[in-house]
Amino acid sequence: MKKYNIAVVGATGMVGRKVMEILEERDFPVENFYPLASARSKGEEVTFMSKKYTVEELTDKSFEQDIDIAIFSAGGTTSERFSPVAAKNNVAVVDNSAAFRMNPEIPLVVPEVNPEDLEWHNNIIANPNCSTIQAVVALKPLHEKYKIKRIVYSTYQAVSGSGVKGYNDLKDGINGGENKFYPHQIAFNCIPHIDVFLDNGYTKEEMKMINETRKMLHDDDMAITATTVRVPVYYGHSESVNIEFENEFDLNELKSLLAAAPGIIVQDDVQNNVYPLARDAEGKNEVFVGRIRRDESVKNGVNLWIVADNIRKGAATNAVQIAELLIKNNLLKRC
Amino acid sequence: MKKYNIAVVGATGMVGRKVMEILEERDFPVENFYPLASARSKGEEVTFMSKKYTVEELTDKSFEQDIDIAIFSAGGTTSERFSPVAAKNNVAVVDNSAAFRMNPEIPLVVPEVNPEDLEWHNNIIANPNCSTIQAVVALKPLHEKYKIKRIVYSTYQAVSGSGVKGYNDLKDGINGGENKFYPHQIAFNCIPHIDVFLDNGYTKEEMKMINETRKMLHDDDMAITATTVRVPVYYGHSESVNIEFENEFDLNELKSLLAAAPGIIVQDDVQNNVYPLARDAEGKNEVFVGRIRRDESVKNGVNLWIVADNIRKGAATNAVQIAELLIKNNLLKRC
Numbered sequence: 001m002k003k004y005n006i007a008v009v010g011a012t013g014m015v016g017r018k019v020m021e022i023l024e025e026r027d028f029p030v031e032n033f034y035p036l037a038s039a040r041s042k043g044e045e046v047t048f049m050s051k052k053y054t055v056e057e058l059t060d061k062s063f064e065q066d067i068d069i070a071i072f073s074a075g076g077t078t079s080e081r082f083s084p085v086a087a088k089n090n091v092a093v094v095d096n097s098a099a100f101r102m103n104p105e106i107p108l109v110v111p112e113v114n115p116e117d118l119e120w121h122n123n124i125i126a127n128p129n130c131s132t133i134q135a136v137v138a139l140k141p142l143h144e145k146y147k148i149k150r151i152v153y154s155t156y157q158a159v160s161g162s163g164v165k166g167y168n169d170l171k172d173g174i175n176g177g178e179n180k181f182y183p184h185q186i187a188f189n190c191i192p193h194i195d196v197f198l199d200n201g202y203t204k205e206e207m208k209m210i211n212e213t214r215k216m217l218h219d220d221d222m223a224i225t226a227t228t229v230r231v232p233v234y235y236g237h238s239e240s241v242n243i244e245f246e247n248e249f250d251l252n253e254l255k256s257l258l259a260a261a262p263g264i265i266v267q268d269d270v271q272n273n274v275y276p277l278a279r280d281a282e283g284k285n286e287v288f289v290g291r292i293r294r295d296e297s298v299k300n301g302v303n304l305w306i307v308a309d310n311i312r313k314g315a316a317t318n319a320v321q322i323a324e325l326l327i328k329n330n331l332l333k334r335c
Numbered sequence: 336m337k338k339y340n341i342a343v344v345g346a347t348g349m350v351g352r353k354v355m356e357i358l359e360e361r362d363f364p365v366e367n368f369y370p371l372a373s374a375r376s377k378g379e380e381v382t383f384m385s386k387k388y389t390v391e392e393l394t395d396k397s398f399e400q401d402i403d404i405a406i407f408s409a410g411g412t413t414s415e416r417f418s419p420v421a422a423k424n425n426v427a428v429v430d431n432s433a434a435f436r437m438n439p440e441i442p443l444v445v446p447e448v449n450p451e452d453l454e455w456h457n458n459i460i461a462n463p464n465c466s467t468i469q470a471v472v473a474l475k476p477l478h479e480k481y482k483i484k485r486i487v488y489s490t491y492q493a494v495s496g497s498g499v500k501g502y503n504d505l506k507d508g509i510n511g512g513e514n515k516f517y518p519h520q521i522a523f524n525c526i527p528h529i530d531v532f533l534d535n536g537y538t539k540e541e542m543k544m545i546n547e548t549r550k551m552l553h554d555d556d557m558a559i560t561a562t563t564v565r566v567p568v569y570y571g572h573s574e575s576v577n578i579e580f581e582n583e584f585d586l587n588e589l590k591s592l593l594a595a596a597p598g599i600i601v602q603d604d605v606q607n608n609v610y611p612l613a614r615d616a617e618g619k620n621e622v623f624v625g626r627i628r629r630d631e632s633v634k635n636g637v638n639l640w641i642v643a644d645n646i647r648k649g650a651a652t653n654a655v656q657i658a659e660l661l662i663k664n665n666l667l668k669r670c
Contacts, residue, residue: 150632150633151632152487152577152630152632154489154562154575154577156491156525156564156566174509183608184608184612184614185614188567188568188569188613188614189568189571189612189613189614190491190566190568190573190612190613191612192573192575192610192611192625192626192640193605193608193610197605197606200628200629201605201626201627201628201629202628223632223633224632225577225630225631225632225633225636225638227489227575227577227626227638227640229491229573229575231491231525231566231567232523232566232567232568233523233524233525233567234523236524238525238527238564240489240527240562240564240575242487242489242560242562242577270528270532270536271532273518273519273528275527275528276527277519277524277525277526278523278524278525279519279520279523279524290527291527291536291562292536293535293536293537294535294536295487295560296560297485297486297487297558297559297560298485298558298560301560303560303562305527305562
C-alpha cells in the first residue's frame with residue numbers, strides 16, 4: 001500500500017493534536033510526518049504513531065519538502081499566508097480555517113455530503129465550520145428526497161470550539177474564576193455570541209451556518225436563519241434544527257433515510273430517554289440525530305436535535321476524511 | 336391602606352420561599368400570614384417580614400381560616416386536591432402548577448399580557464409555565480402591532496426550573512457526582528427533555544409553551560412549535576425565538592415597541608457585547624430581550640433572544656403580580 005507524507009500545521013493546538021490522534025486511529029498510510037507550528041511552538045515535542053517528533057517552524061520553505069497533504073488548523077491568518085505557498089508546491093491543503101470557505105474557486109467539503117466537489121479542487125480544500133458540518137450531514141439525505149425550503153438553526157455550542165482558551169474559561173469559571181477569553185462568564189450561563197458581530201446584527205458564526213449550508217447543498221437561495229449560542233459544555237455541539245420541506249414526507253420514511261445515511265446514528269427512543277447528548281457524542285466521529293418529530297405549525301415541517309463532537313466530526317475527523325478521499329479518488333496533483 | 340391575609344402553600348419549597356421574598360420586597364400589604372406545606376414540612380420555621388412563623392400542615396381546614404389570597408407552589412397533585420377547597424371558601428388561589436392552566440374556565444394570566452382575563456376568574460387563577468411567561472411578555476406588544484403568524488421556540492432552561500433536585504444534580508455533577516434526578520448528567524451537557532414525553536414525540540413542556548402561548552394571546556390557531564432543552568445553568572431561562580408576522584414591520588419601530596412595553600428591558604448593543612444573559616437576569620423581575628434582528632429567510636421574520644429569572648418572573652414574581660392586580664382591580668370575591 002502506498003504511503004503519504006503528511007504535514008499538520010498547528011500541531012500543538014487542540015484541533016491539530018486531535019488530527020494526529022485521528023490519523024493514528026484510522027491507520028492513515030503515513031510515510032513521513034511533519035508537525036509544523038508558529039515560531040512560539042518551535043522545538044516542542046509531539047508523539048505520533050509511537051514516534052517522537054520535534055515541531056518545526058512553519059515557513060515558506062516548509063513546503064519545499066516532500067509533502068503530499070497538509071492539514072492546516074492554525075487560524076485564518078496562517079492559512080491565508082501559507083496555504084497558497086503549499087498549493088503552489090503541489091501540496092494538497094485541507095484547511096480548517098474560515099479563510100477560503102466561501103471562495104467560489106475552492107471546494108468546501110463534507111465527505112458524506114458533497115464528495116463530488118473534491119474533484120475540482122486546486123490544491124486547497126476548505127473544511128467547514130463545526131456547527132455546519134454536523135447539520136449538513138443530517139440535512140443532505142432529507143434535502144435529496146424532500147427538498148429543503150427553509151431552516152431555522154438554534155445552536156448549543158461547546159467551549160472547545162474556541163480552543164484551549166474557551167476550555168479554560170469554563171474550567172476557571174466553574175471554580176469561581178474570572179473569564180479571560182469570552183466577553184462574559186460562560187460557567188452557568190449561555191452567551192448568544194460566537195465570533196464577531198456583523199452590520200446586519202448576525203454573528204459571523206451565524207452567517208457561516210447560513211452560507212456554508214447553501215454552498216454544500218448547492219442551493220444559493222435556500223432560506224436559512226440561525227442563532228448561535230455558547231453553552232457551558234466542554235465537548236459536543238447540540239443543535240435545535242427546524243426544517244420546512246417543499247415536498248410532503250412520511251415521518252417513518254424520514255427516520256429510515258437518516259438511519260441509512262452515511263455518518264449518522266439515529267438515537268430516538270424518547271420513551272426510554274434516548275436522544276442525542278453532547279456527553280455521549282464526545283469522542284465519537286458520527287453525527288447523532290434524535291427528537292425527530294413533525295412540526296405541525298407549518299406544511300411539511302420537522303424538528304431535529306443534532307449532536308456531534310465538535311473537535312472530531314466538526315473539525316479533525318472531517319479533515320482526515322477529506323484527506324482519505326483525496327487518496328482514494330486519486331485526486332492528489334503530485335501523485 | 337387595607338391589608339390582606341395571605342397564605343403560601345408550599346412555603347418551604349424553592350418557589351414558595353421566593354414568593355415570600357418577593358412579597359417582602361414589594362411591600363405587599365399583608366395582615367396575617369399563613370405558611371402552609373405538606374405534613375413532611377409541618378413545624379418548620381420560616382421568617383417573613385421580620386417575623387418567625389411555624390409552617391402548618393395543609394388540610395381542608397386550612398381554608399376555614401380568614402384567608403384572602405393563597406399562592407400555591409406545591410405541585411399539581413396538591414393544587415388539584417386543595418385549590419377547589421380554597422376557592423369554595425372564597426379564597427382567591429394563584430396556582431403555580433400546570434393543573435388548571437388549560438382549563439377554559441380558569442384564566443391563565445401574565446399581568447403585562449392579558450390582565451383582562453383576571454376579570455372572569457372564579458377564585459382560581461393559573462400562573463403560566465416559566466418558559467412561556469417570559470416569551471409572551473415579549474410577544475404581546477409585537478402580536479398587537481404586527482400579528483404573529485408562526486413561532487419557533489428553542490429554549491435553554493436552568494436547572495432551578497426543576498426545583499432543589501435539579502439544582503443539586505448540577506452542583507453534584509460539576510464535582511463529578513452522579514445524577515440523581517435527571518435521566519442523564521446535566522453538568523457539561525444539554526438535555527433535550529423537560530417534563531414527560533407525549534405520544535406525538537413532544538414533551539409536555541413543549542406543548543405547554545405551544546398551548547399556553549395561544550391561550551394568553553387569545554389565538555387558538557397560532558402556528559407554534561417548540562424544542563425545550565435543559566442546560567447547565569442554575570438560574571435564568573434563555574430562549575431563541577423565531578417569529579413570522581402577518582404584517583410588515585420596521586425593525587427600529589419593533590425595537591421601540593419592545594423597549595416601551597411593560598416588564599421588558601431591551602439589551603441590544605451587540606457592538607459592545609450587550610445582550611441578555613442568564614447570569615445578569617438572575618435576581619431581576621423583568622424580561623430581557625436582545626439579538627433583535629430581521630430574519631431574511633421568511634417574509635416579515637424576526638429573531639429574538641429572550642431571558643428572564645425563571646424563579647422570579649417565571650414563577651414567584653408573576654404570581655405576586657397577579658395577587659397585586661386582584662387587589663388593585665377589586666377582584667377578590669370575599670372583599
